[in-house]
Amino acid sequence: MNRRKFIKNGLLASSTAFMPAFVRASGIFSEGNEGEKRVVLIQLAGGNDGLNTIVPYRNELYYKNRPEIGIKKTDIIRITDELGFNKNLAPLKKLYDNGYLSVINNVGYPNPNRSHFRSTDIWQTAADSNKYFDSGWIGRYIEEKGGKPWTGIELDDSLSLIMKGKAVNGIAAKNPAVLFRNSQTPYFKKTLEYYEDDETGNQNLDYLYKIMIEAESSAKYIYQTSRIFKSKLDYPKNPFGRQLRTTAEFINSGLKTRVYFISMGGFDTHTNQVVRQNRLLGLYAGAMEVFVADLKQSNTFDDTLIITFSEFGRRVKQNAAKGTDHGTANNVFITGGNLKVKGFYNEPPDLTNLDKNGDLIHTVDFRSIYSTVLKEWLQTDDKVVLKNSFERLKFI
Amino acid sequence: MDTKEIRHLYLRAGFGIGYDEMTNLASKTRKELVDSLFSASATFTPLEVDLSEFDEYFNAKPGELKSMYNNKELQELKKKSREKVKELNYAWIERLAAGNEVLREKMTLFWANLFVCKDNNIRHIQQYNNTLRSYALGNFGEFIKAVAKEPSMSKYLNNKQNVKESPNENFARELMELFTLGIGNYTEQDIKESARAFTGWSFRKDGSFFLRRKQHDYGEKTFMGKTGNFDGDDIIDIILEQKQCARFICTKIYKYFVNPVINSDHTEELASLFYKDYDINKLMYHIFTSEWFYDKKNIGVKIKSPVELLTGIRMTVPVSFEKKRQLLYLQKMMGQTLLEPPNVAGWKGDKNWIDSNTLMFRLKLPSLILNDGNIDMAEKGEPQDSFEDYYKINRKKPMFFKTSVGWDNFEKEYAKPTPAELQEHLVVTELNKGTRAFLSGLKTVNIREHIVQLMSLPEYQLC
Numbered sequence: 001m002n003r004r005k006f007i008k009n010g011l012l013a014s015s016t017a018f019m020p021a022f023v024r025a026s027g028i029f030s031e032g033n034e035g036e037k038r039v040v041l042i043q044l045a046g047g048n049d050g051l052n053t054i055v056p057y058r059n060e061l062y063y064k065n066r067p068e069i070g071i072k073k074t075d076i077i078r079i080t081d082e083l084g085f086n087k088n089l090a091p092l093k094k095l096y097d098n099g100y101l102s103v104i105n106n107v108g109y110p111n112p113n114r115s116h117f118r119s120t121d122i123w124q125t126a127a128d129s130n131k132y133f134d135s136g137w138i139g140r141y142i143e144e145k146g147g148k149p150w151t152g153i154e155l156d157d158s159l160s161l162i163m164k165g166k167a168v169n170g171i172a173a174k175n176p177a178v179l180f181r182n183s184q185t186p187y188f189k190k191t192l193e194y195y196e197d198d199e200t201g202n203q204n205l206d207y208l209y210k211i212m213i214e215a216e217s218s219a220k221y222i223y224q225t226s227r228i229f230k231s232k233l234d235y236p237k238n239p240f241g242r243q244l245r246t247t248a249e250f251i252n253s254g255l256k257t258r259v260y261f262i263s264m265g266g267f268d269t270h271t272n273q274v275v276r277q278n279r280l281l282g283l284y285a286g287a288m289e290v291f292v293a294d295l296k297q298s299n300t301f302d303d304t305l306i307i308t309f310s311e312f313g314r315r316v317k318q319n320a321a322k323g324t325d326h327g328t329a330n331n332v333f334i335t336g337g338n339l340k341v342k343g344f345y346n347e348p349p350d351l352t353n354l355d356k357n358g359d360l361i362h363t364v365d366f367r368s369i370y371s372t373v374l375k376e377w378l379q380t381d382d383k384v385v386l387k388n389s390f391e392r393l394k395f396i
Numbered sequence: 397m398d399t400k401e402i403r404h405l406y407l408r409a410g411f412g413i414g415y416d417e418m419t420n421l422a423s424k425t426r427k428e429l430v431d432s433l434f435s436a437s438a439t440f441t442p443l444e445v446d447l448s449e450f451d452e453y454f455n456a457k458p459g460e461l462k463s464m465y466n467n468k469e470l471q472e473l474k475k476k477s478r479e480k481v482k483e484l485n486y487a488w489i490e491r492l493a494a495g496n497e498v499l500r501e502k503m504t505l506f507w508a509n510l511f512v513c514k515d516n517n518i519r520h521i522q523q524y525n526n527t528l529r530s531y532a533l534g535n536f537g538e539f540i541k542a543v544a545k546e547p548s549m550s551k552y553l554n555n556k557q558n559v560k561e562s563p564n565e566n567f568a569r570e571l572m573e574l575f576t577l578g579i580g581n582y583t584e585q586d587i588k589e590s591a592r593a594f595t596g597w598s599f600r601k602d603g604s605f606f607l608r609r610k611q612h613d614y615g616e617k618t619f620m621g622k623t624g625n626f627d628g629d630d631i632i633d634i635i636l637e638q639k640q641c642a643r644f645i646c647t648k649i650y651k652y653f654v655n656p657v658i659n660s661d662h663t664e665e666l667a668s669l670f671y672k673d674y675d676i677n678k679l680m681y682h683i684f685t686s687e688w689f690y691d692k693k694n695i696g697v698k699i700k701s702p703v704e705l706l707t708g709i710r711m712t713v714p715v716s717f718e719k720k721r722q723l724l725y726l727q728k729m730m731g732q733t734l735l736e737p738p739n740v741a742g743w744k745g746d747k748n749w750i751d752s753n754t755l756m757f758r759l760k761l762p763s764l765i766l767n768d769g770n771i772d773m774a775e776k777g778e779p780q781d782s783f784e785d786y787y788k789i790n791r792k793k794p795m796f797f798k799t800s801v802g803w804d805n806f807e808k809e810y811a812k813p814t815p816a817e818l819q820e821h822l823v824v825t826e827l828n829k830g831t832r833a834f835l836s837g838l839k840t841v842n843i844r845e846h847i848v849q850l851m852s853l854p855e856y857q858l859c
Contacts, residue, residue, distance in 0.1 A: 045786070046779045116779035121739060132741045134748065149752050157773035158729055159751050161738075169751040178772050182756050185763075187852040196830035204656070204699050205825055207747055208755065208854040215752035239787035265777045265786025280783060311779070 037377050040247060040260045041138070041162070042308040043123070044284070046268030047116065050313040050330040050360075051349065052277055054103060057084045061351040065317040069273050069324070082348050088282040091289035092333075099342040100292065101335055102395045104369065106349055108329035108362025112312065116268070116326075119311040124162035126367050126386050133387070137370060138259050139165030140385045141378065145258070150218045153250065154261045155243040162261055170259070171218050174246070180223035183216045192216055222255065229253035233297070235290050240264045240283055244291040252298035258378060267310060271321040284308075292335065305377055305396065306335040309366070316351060317358050328355070329362035332369060334395050341395045368393050397426045401690045403824055407859040408653050408698075409433055409684060410498030411707040415821055416809050430684045434677070437500035437533065442526045443491060445483045447519055449476070454519050454602050480518035484525070485735050486720040489727075492703065493710040503532035503680070505703065506652050507539075509742040510645075511575055514735070515548035521735065523603045524548040536645065536674035537636050540575065541629050547599035553740070558595050559611040565591040568631075570740055576641045582620070589617040594628040642671035646679070653683060655694045656746045662688055696825030696858050699746050702730030704859065705758060709851060712810075712822065714802030715765050722797060726765075728775035729757050755857075762851035766801055766844075770794045803844060810843060818846065825855040 055071045056062045058081065063070045076084035077093050085093055095101045111129040113119045118129075125133035142151045143165040152170030154163050163170030173179045183189075195209055229252050235241040243262045250257060264284065269277050288306075295301035313330030329349070349360050367390040374382035376396050383389050397405075399422055406413035410433075413421075421429055447454075453473055456464055465473065492501055507528045515521040524546045531539035543549055544567070550556045555567035568591040572582045596612030599605050617626045620634050635641055646666035650658060670679045683689055700708065706726060709715070717723055727733040731754055732743055743749075750758075763769050772794040777786030784790060813821060819835065827835070831853060840846040850856060 045777070046781070118739065120779065132739055134741070134744050156776060158731070158753050158757075158776060160776070164748075164751065167747070171751070172753045175772075182760065182773075185760060187849060188756065188759055190834055191831055191853060194830035194834035195828055198829040201693075202697055202825060202858075204697055204747070204858055205828070205855065208699070208750065208857055209828065211750055211752060211755050212759075212854060215756055218752055238783075239789065263776075265779070265781055266783030268780045276782075283783070 036256070036258070037303045037305065037379075038251065038258050038260070039373060039377065040262070040304060040306045042306065043120075043261070043263045044267045044280075044308065044310040045116075045120070045263045045265045046310075047119075047312045047314055047326055048267040048280075048310040048330065049269060049273060049277055049324055049327075050105075050310075051316065052273065053086050053089065053281060054105070054331050054348075055084050055086060056082055056348050056351065058082050059348075059351055061316075065351070067318070068322050069318045071274070080344060083344060086278065086281055088278045089285045091285040094289065095292060095335060096343065099339065100337060101333060102339050102341055102343065102345050104332045104334065104345040104364055104393070104395070105347060106329045106360065106363040107309070107332045107366050107369065108312070108360070109365055109367070110362075112328040112359070112362070114312060114326040114328070114357075116311060121161060123309065123311050123366060124160060126370055134161075134164075135166050136160070136162035136164050137385055138162050138261065139169055140387075141259065141374065141380060142170055143168045144380055144385050147258070148218060148221075149214050150222055150255070150257055152259045152261070153222070153255075153257050155246055156263065160261065160263065170261075171215070171222075173219075173222050173250075174243070176219075176223040176226050176246070176250075179219045183219035188212070188216070222250070225255050226250050226253040229298075231294055233290050233294050236283065236286050238283055238287075241287040241290070244287045245294075248291055248294040248298075251295060251300050251304060269314070269323050270319065270325060271323040273318075273323040288335070296337075302337040304336065305338075305373065306333075307369070307373070308333040308335070313360060315357070315359055316354060327359045328357075329360040332366070334369075336396070339395055345393070345395055364393070365390060372396060397422065397424060397429055399821075400695070400824070401426070402429065403821065404690060404695045405429065405433070405684060406498075407708075407824065408502075409680075410502055411492060411495075411704060412711045412859075414711065414809060415813055415818075418821070426685060430681065433499055433684070434533075434681060437497045437503075439497060440500065440530050441497060443484070443487055443529065444522060444526075445480055445487055445518070447480065447522070450480075450519060456601065458601075474516070477518045478516050481516055481521060481735055482724060483720075484518065484522055485727075485733065486723055488525070488734050489703070489706070489723050492707045493715075495711060499680070500529065500532050503676070504529045505701075506649070507532055508734070509737070509745075510648060511540075511543050511549070512737045512740050512742040513546070513548050513552045514737055515551060517548070517551075520547040520551075520599075520603055525735075531676075533677040533680065534675075536670075536676055537632065539676070540571075540632050540635075543575075544571070544594070544628055544632065545597065545599070545605040547603055547605075550597065550599055555594055555597055556599075558591060558597070559608075560592075560595045560613040561611075563588070563591040563595055563613070567591070567594060571632075572635065574740060574742075576635050576644060577638060578640070578644045581638070581640045581644075586619055589619045590626075590631045592617055593619070593626045593631045597628055636674060639667065639671050642674070643667040646670050649679070649683070652745070653680075654689060655697055656699075657697075659688075662686075696823075696855075698859050699749055700857055700859050701743070701745060701749060702727060702732040702754075702758070703734065705730070705761065705857065708859070709762055709765065712851075713766055713806045713847065716800045716802075717765075718798035718800065722795075722799075725775050725795070726761070729773065730754055730761075750857075755854075758857060759852055759854065762848050762856075764797055765799050766848055766851075768797060768799065770796045806847075807843060810847070815840065815846060818843075819850055822847070822850045823853060823855045825858045827853075827855055831855065 052071050055076050057076050075087045078084040113129050124136045126137040127133040138152045149171040152163050154172045156172050156174050159172045226249050229249050231248050235245040247260050266280050309332045310330050314324035314327040371382035371390040372392045374380045527542050553567040553570050554564045558564040565587050568587050573579050592613040596608040598608045647663050650663050774788050
């Protein structure tokens with residue numbers, strides 16, 4: 001890429017930064033952003049215990065298997081005759097009542113793997129459990145779309161596999177100002193200013209310069225676009241709250257990013273589960289409440305789909321340390337303003353039909369959720385991105 | 397030998413070469429140089445951390461453990477073991493920077509990414525690491541047979557659970573798919589039959605191998621067209637008889653040591669040589685003495701792995717890390733943490749090291765560790781972390797790098813070359829035209845600044 005092309009692209013990418021916010025918000029100036037939908041993926045890292053999140057409070061087996069850690073009926077917000085929310089999810093109940101929440105139960109995949117790393121890779125790459133893909137499904141989505149790195153943003157300082165494509169990757173931007181500053185260090189900037197496409201025939205060197213150019217323009221685009229919009233809402237003061245706040249600012253400032261990925265940690269509750277998980281669920285729900293309100297305020301909620309998942313659920317039977325060990329199938333939350341199926345999408349977990357480890361058996365393959373999102377929401381060829389065909393669901 | 401070629405040899409067979417050493421070697425012939433490179437690695441020095449606090453545990457007889465330790469104590473030992481694995485990581489990184497037996501160390505790195513393994517049991521993983529090191533330049537067949545018997549490998553690929561009554565195919569599958577033949581060169585039936593041959597292969601806590609006779613399937617197996625009462629070693633022998641095995645290994649070696657883009661004439665040449673006796677030493681010697689190895693199109697075309705990048709900087713300017721934990725931070729931010737491979741396929745390498753974020757970090761690395769930089773980026777949390785640990789809530793921001801830089805020693809050696817010579821020495825890739833103009837226009841105040849500038853170029857990312 002020669003300098004002229006680079007400058008041109010750089011300017012185009014950040015043209016919206018020079019537009020007054022009110023003009024953008026009014027929709028007078030169409031950037032082709034309208035109607036283009038986006039997804040926010042939230043991974044509850046560590047393996048969130050689904051059974052203590054969406055509690056089968058009428059099921060005797062639940063309490064029988066969890067004498068010390070079963071959530072008491074008085075600590076549950078009853079939703080249906082069979083299932084209730086852990087009371088720390090109270091803010092989610094409001095979303096539920098507004099029809100903004102769909103809970104898909106028993107999501108997993110065949111031959112489940114109970115290692116954090118392996119199962120996270122499986123969820124992030126959409127591979128079968130006996131295959132190893134070296135690219136993530138969002139990375140492949142970005143590639144399929146022919147997008148720039150900022151098409152997919154991870155709210156962290158480094159990229160997870162989910163955002164890595166074969167030759168194109170998303171970009172990690174936890175703090176756009178920091179990212180921008182790091183891309184403006186003297187040698188980085190100067191080297192790019194002087195760079196000339198001289199076709200040395202050194203493939204890898206050309207590749208490095210290409211990535212540098214993209215990194216610099218991505219960092220600039222993200223920073224200059226998002227700095228104009230500052231959220232006015234009161235997010236909980238914790239790292240997850242900050243991740244959501246930054247995401248809201250990205251979305252509401254008009255960034256053309258299609259997918260955001262956030263990883264919230266702490267869910268590996270092998271010991272003392274109840275206290276620890278209750279707190280985490282409260283942090284999650286509290287931040288989500290503000291996030292949704294923020295998007296609604298800026299009229300971006302209807303075009304945003306939020307998917308919350310975990311790399312696995314946990315064992316039905318509690319362990320000796322008032323916690324649970326790694327399990328399998330789990331629930332997935334879909335949050336959005338345009339859901340076709342609201343509330344509980346499918347049947348509750350079947351505690352009578354467990355696998356030989358005493359773990360839940362999935363009835364929905366998580367890739368069905370992905371293929372639905374890719375095809376119906378992001379309007380992309382799901383078969384290419386997922387490298388396979390999966391039955392779609394009807395929640396959007 | 398030409399200085400350009402000396403640098404190329406040492407960057408690929410090692411992690412680079414100092415200016416003084418290179419000047420001294422310039423008068424030697426290629427054969428003399430390669431000979432000395434190999435003789436320096438003829439010895440084997442194990443990599444070890446102090447494990448004395450685990451002696452009782454590892455030497456306990458089966459069944460004794462329950463009476464010796466309660467549950468809480470066992471959890472403590474496991475935690476300590478994980479800390480020791482980190483210590484082994486630091487020891488390994490430091491050893492690379494020390495520059496002894498470089499060829500052996502480079503080969504060990506290569507094999508660690510082929511016979512991928514991960515284990516939190518420090519005694520076993522240390523033993524595994526040294527098995528890689530001791531066989532790194534040895535006989536490939538003996539090497540594979542040793543790896544297959546290692547406790548860490550047995551656990552990692554579930555061969556521990558592979559018993560006569562219910563064979564577990566994982567190890568047999570990865571052995572053929574990832575370690576020796578590559579996908580498509582064996583059948584599912586081959587996997588089933590060979591899994592039977594590896595049944596009952598077990599290990600004691602102290603790391604030694606033994607066969608659980610009752611769990612071993614002594615029956616007749618048919619594998620790759622041959623029939624017999626094969627055991628694991630026999631299976632490996634049959635695999636070695638397939639030329640594809642030699643080809644598979646030589647292709648991997650070519651990509652790592654010569655060029656990420658294959659030249660099939662060369663890989664076939666290597667495969668034919670390797671197939672004769674599977675002698676790794678002979679193979680590597682052949683590569684480093686081949687004319688084509690020094691071909692211009694192979695020089696400066698490989699993207700350094702994070703570990704190669706970090707070690708290369710340290711070989712030029714001595715840097716010691718006061719807080720060893722920061723070595724871990726650097727590896728994590730760049731995407732390669734030794735002893736923590738992402739999965740059994742290992743690190744893909746080359747372009748895969750690079751994304752917008754890792755590239756910016758890598759370009760910043762020299763100023764970070766040589767200029768007492770501070771950094772406001774955090775490495776990712778671990779899945780088993782608490783919320784606080786995951787987000788490093790209790791860490792001071794930004795992180796200040798605590799390094800001691802041996803500038804005096806550096807200046808003594810590097811005062812001699814001119815700026816142009818220094819540039820040629822550090823950056824083996826042909827500079828981009830514009831970058832060259834940029835460098836020539838720079839007013840460098842002193843050599844320290846200049847070296848950081850050179851190492852901050854994209855061209856320095858290649859070797």
